[in-house]
Amino acid sequence: MRQTTPYQTPAAVAAYRDDLAARCSLTDGAEDPAQSRVVTTRRHDPEALLVEALGHFTSAREVVRQAECLEALGEIAEQRRGDPNLAIRCYERARQLAIAADDRALSERLARRLDAIATHGDVQRAAS
Numbered sequence: 001m002r003q004t005t006p007y008q009t010p011a012a013v014a015a016y017r018d019d020l021a022a023r024c025s026l027t028d029g030a031e032d033p034a035q036s037r038v039v040t041t042r043r044h045d046p047e048a049l050l051v052e053a054l055g056h057f058t059s060a061r062e063v064v065r066q067a068e069c070l071e072a073l074g075e076i077a078e079q080r081r082g083d084p085n086l087a088i089r090c091y092e093r094a095r096q097l098a099i100a101a102d103d104r105a106l107s108e109r110l111a112r113r114l115d116a117i118a119t120h121g122d123v124q125r126a127a128s
Contacts, residue, residue: 047076063101070094071110084117091117 050069057065074090077083095110 047073050076063097064103064106067094067097067101067103067106067110070097071106071113074113078117084120088114088117 050073054066054069054073057069070090071094074087074094077090078087091110091113095107095114098104098107098110
């Protein structure tokens with residue numbers, strides 16, 4: 001029997017993220033200041049939370065949720081880090097997973113994201 005996960009939707013992942021952040025804030029007064037700083041930093045790091053969720057969905061074999069996490073990581077790479085190569089890798093892997101799961105809407109959305117990056121990159125190269 002396949003193991004199910006309580007985090008079936010992106011909203012549930014967000015609720016899990018908020019719950020995790022709340023639990024982490026309980027350790028801010030920990031006796032070990034180094035531990036407190038690590039926890040505080042992670043609480044404010046959406047990438048770390050997404051990577052944790054991605055690991056959870058991977059072990060639970062929730063392919064569509066894996067793709068959604070990768071899509072979100074690609075968005076972060078694209079917007080905050082300005083790293084289109086990492087964004088492309090995230091989007092391409094997410095699209096492969098979406099195709100494998102037969103999620104056409106997600107697959108098409110990811111294809112549009114990849115096209116937008118390619119178009120934007122062409123415009124930047126032409127301007128330089």
